Amino acid sequence: MKGPDLSVELAGLKLRNPVMPASGCFGFGREYAKYYPLNQLGAVVVKAVTRLPRQGNPTPRVAEVTGGMLNAIGLANPGLEAVLNHELPWLAKQDVPVIVNVAGAAVEEYVEVARSIADSGLAAAIELNVSCPNVKAGGISFGVDPGVLKNLVAEVKQVCRIPLFVKLTPNVTDIRELALAAQAGGADGLSLINTLIGMKIDLNSRRPVLANKIGGLSGPAVKPVAVRMVYETAQVVDIPIIGMGGIATGADAVEFIMAGASAVMVGTANFTNPLACPNIIAEIRDFMLENGIKSLDEIRGCAL
Amino acid sequence: MLLKIKENNQIAQNVWEITLAGQFPYESVQPGQFIMVRIGRGSEHVLRRPISIAAVTEERLTIVLRVVGEGTKWLSKQSVGEQLDVLGPLGRGFPLPPSNAKVLVVGGGIGSPPLYLLSSKLQALTPDLDLVLGFRTKSECFWTDRFSQLGNLVITTDDGSAGRAGNVLDAVEGMLQSGHKWDYVYACGPQPMLRALQQYFSETAVQGYVSLEERMACGVGACYGCVCRTKDDAFSKRICADGPVFDWNEVIL
Ligand SMILES: Cc1cc2nc3c(=O)[nH]c(=O)nc-3n(C[C@H](O)[C@H](O)[C@H](O)COP(=O)(O)OP(=O)(O)OC[C@H]3O[C@@H](n4cnc5c(N)ncnc54)[C@H](O)[C@@H]3O)c2cc1C
Ligand SMILES: Cc1cc2nc3c(=O)[nH]c(=O)nc-3n(C[C@H](O)[C@H](O)[C@H](O)COP(=O)(O)O)c2cc1C
Ligand code: FES
Numbered sequence: 001m002k003g004p005d006l007s008v009e010l011a012g013l014k015l016r017n018p019v020m021p022a023s024g025c026f027g028f029g030r031e032y033a034k035y036y037p038l039n040q041l042g043a044v045v046v047k048a049v050t051r052l053p054r055q056g057n058p059t060p061r062v063a064e065v066t067g068g069m070l071n072a073i074g075l076a077n078p079g080l081e082a083v084l085n086h087e088l089p090w091l092a093k094q095d096v097p098v099i100v101n102v103a104g105a106a107v108e109e110y111v112e113v114a115r116s117i118a119d120s121g122l123a124a125a126i127e128l129n130v131s132c133p134n135v136k137a138g139g140i141s142f143g144v145d146p147g148v149l150k151n152l153v154a155e156v157k158q159v160c161r162i163p164l165f166v167k168l169t170p171n172v173t174d175i176r177e178l179a180l181a182a183q184a185g186g187a188d189g190l191s192l193i194n195t196l197i198g199m200k201i202d203l204n205s206r207r208p209v210l211a212n213k214i215g216g217l218s219g220p221a222v223k224p225v226a227v228r229m230v231y232e233t234a235q236v237v238d239i240p241i242i243g244m245g246g247i248a249t250g251a252d253a254v255e256f257i258m259a260g261a262s263a264v265m266v267g268t269a270n271f272t273n274p275l276a277c278p279n280i281i282a283e284i285r286d287f288m289l290e291n292g293i294k295s296l297d298e299i300r301g302c303a304l
Numbered sequence: 305m306l307l308k309i310k311e312n313n314q315i316a317q318n319v320w321e322i323t324l325a326g327q328f329p330y331e332s333v334q335p336g337q338f339i340m341v342r343i344g345r346g347s348e349h350v351l352r353r354p355i356s357i358a359a360v361t362e363e364r365l366t367i368v369l370r371v372v373g374e375g376t377k378w379l380s381k382q383s384v385g386e387q388l389d390v391l392g393p394l395g396r397g398f399p400l401p402p403s404n405a406k407v408l409v410v411g412g413g414i415g416s417p418p419l420y421l422l423s424s425k426l427q428a429l430t431p432d433l434d435l436v437l438g439f440r441t442k443s444e445c446f447w448t449d450r451f452s453q454l455g456n457l458v459i460t461t462d463d464g465s466a467g468r469a470g471n472v473l474d475a476v477e478g479m480l481q482s483g484h485k486w487d488y489v490y491a492c493g494p495q496p497m498l499r500a501l502q503q504y505f506s507e508t509a510v511q512g513y514v515s516l517e518e519r520m521a522c523g524v525g526a527c528y529g530c531v532c533r534t535k536d537d538a539f540s541k542r543i544c545a546d547g548p549v550f551d552w553n554e555v556i557l
Binding site for chain 2: 024025026027030031032034047053055056059060061062063064066067068069071073076077078079082219220248268269270271272273274
């Protein structure tokens with residue numbers, strides 16, 4: 001008997017399966033390649049890349065909370081040049097599509113980084129991290145104002161010859177407005193959700209645990225919020241959605257697919273278990289076998 | 305990897321010693337390396353905790369931990385026979401000195417455990433190993449008998465309840481004044497202690513290695529959570545993957 005078909009097509013990208021690591025939780029792939037061959041994944045998604053190297057925020061910049069974690073890494077990355085010269089050429093040899101997460105402090109920075117990555121021929125797609133503070137607008141994130149977001153996406157789209165995914169921030173009143181703005185700007189797909197803003201206070205020191213005071217919440221604690229946002233977004237957009245937020249098992253992934261996601265990303269779960277992604281892929285396959293599902297098309301958005 | 309708890313005993317105030325057995329690359333462990341231990345059995349705890357390898361044999365691994373929060377408390381309560389989910393050995397350990405070098409090992413409190421494994425390797429290389437271990441008070445001292453079998457051990461406590469009163473730096477200064485000389489210094493402990501040693505020996509030819517700590521998420525180098533600044537690099541180093549042991553000339557403490 002032929003096994004279930006886990007492959008998905010995503011804005012023109014053909015993926016072996018719908019599971020990929022989430023940006024920032026997988027470095028540039030080298031560390032987890034020691035645990036399993038990266039070509040088991042649907043794609044590899046790398047840490048946010050900015051024009052220049054960034055040290056990020058002071059430490060401590062990670063903390064555990066019940067059912068999740070907070071991070072305030074601050075977009076630490078080795079910068080565009082190092083990524084183009086050292087990381088992407090290595091990834092290109094791993095027989096797996098590579099999605100590059102791009103961040104910036106101004107529209108021009110996003111445009112420059114996205115153009116260089118797209119033109120390098122070393123990436124299958126770009127994922128625009130629009131949770132970053134817009135320096136010219138007093139540090140308000142690009143992802144919270146529909147007009148600003150649409151303009152950013154449109155500018156990047158002009159120079160981006162490969163599929164462009166826009167990764168939405170959940171720290172907004174109505175995710176649908178932002179999803180529609182990104183679609184109107186020309187996004188080929190959407191990824192959601194990025195982290196929710198949170199805080200933890202240490203009772204001994206009586207101070208916030210993170211040096212940055214606030215940080216992004218991720219892990220199982222955010223999953224119901226993320227499923228709801230994917231569901232709401234799937235009701236209004238025509239472009240494919242990559243769902244994430246607290247996925248740790250195949251059942252979690254299937255839940256996102258039923259809410260309308262075409263594919264999923266796995267972040268924090270990699271820290272709990274380095275084999276999280278391969279395990280989730282196997283569990284999705286088992287679920288399909290047990291339920292007589294031949295292709296993920298049969299269940300995508302079935303809860304809508 | 306799932307390792308079985310063979311022993312779990314309290315050895316000092318708030319300090320537990322856990323011995324583990326099972327499939328593990330014991331023979332590849334370098335002194336200074338650590339493991340990431342999973343906490344709990346559900347999805348309440350998503351982050352593993354880094355704990356140094358304190359001792360290793362062909363089929364056993366020993367860790368020593370101080371209970372400071374939920375994770376270490378949970379570990380202290382696990383019974384013999386229960387399994388721990390462990391990743392490792394992780395990180396880069398202490399580079400060993402040439403044989404016959406004069407070596408000083410300095411530990412502060414719960415920074416001492418990895419120095420036990422280190423000292424047991426050093427013992428074979430150097431005839432004259434000086435060890436200085438500092439604790440807050442007598443009830444928090446552990447493994448002093450085991451350490452004293454590996455070299456000339458000096459204990460300090462802040463309140464003078466055991467060994468010499470004062471901190472490890474006072475003891476190191478005293479030893480220098482009475483004619484001790486070292487080619488290599490190895491240290492693990494609170495950052496202020498490491499910084500003080502780094503400064504104290506900064507104008508000398510003494511080669512030093514320090515083991516650093518930071519809150520970790522992945523423990524393997526993928527999240528950039530646990531960084532430290534270095535003097536030369538534009539981009540920070542990851543303590544879990546590029547360390548935890550660094551040449552003291554390399555890092556800004
Ligand atoms: C490479 C490395 C090796 C280590 N080896 C050992 C070891 O051999 N034995 C041992 O007992 N501990 C060791 N630690 C420290 C240990 O990882 C922490 O104490 C542990 O993670 C705390 O977990 P928790 O859930 O009990 O505490 P949490 O609930 O996370 O925190 C409780 C309190 O502990 C403090 N704390 C948390 N993490 C750290 C930390 N990394 N360093 C100092 N204080 C912290 C916090 O300020 C907080 O007030 C090591 C850390 C690193 C990075
Ligand atoms: C340590 C850490 C670093 C992250 N870095 C990035 C990043 O660089 N760019 C980005 O778009 N999202 C980043 N994220 C967000 C994740 O990609 C993901 O959207 C979020 O963690 C929710 O998924 P999860 O619950 O599976 O972790 C980061 C998350 C964590 C925990
Ligand atoms: S803990 Fe993730 S890089 Fe060190």
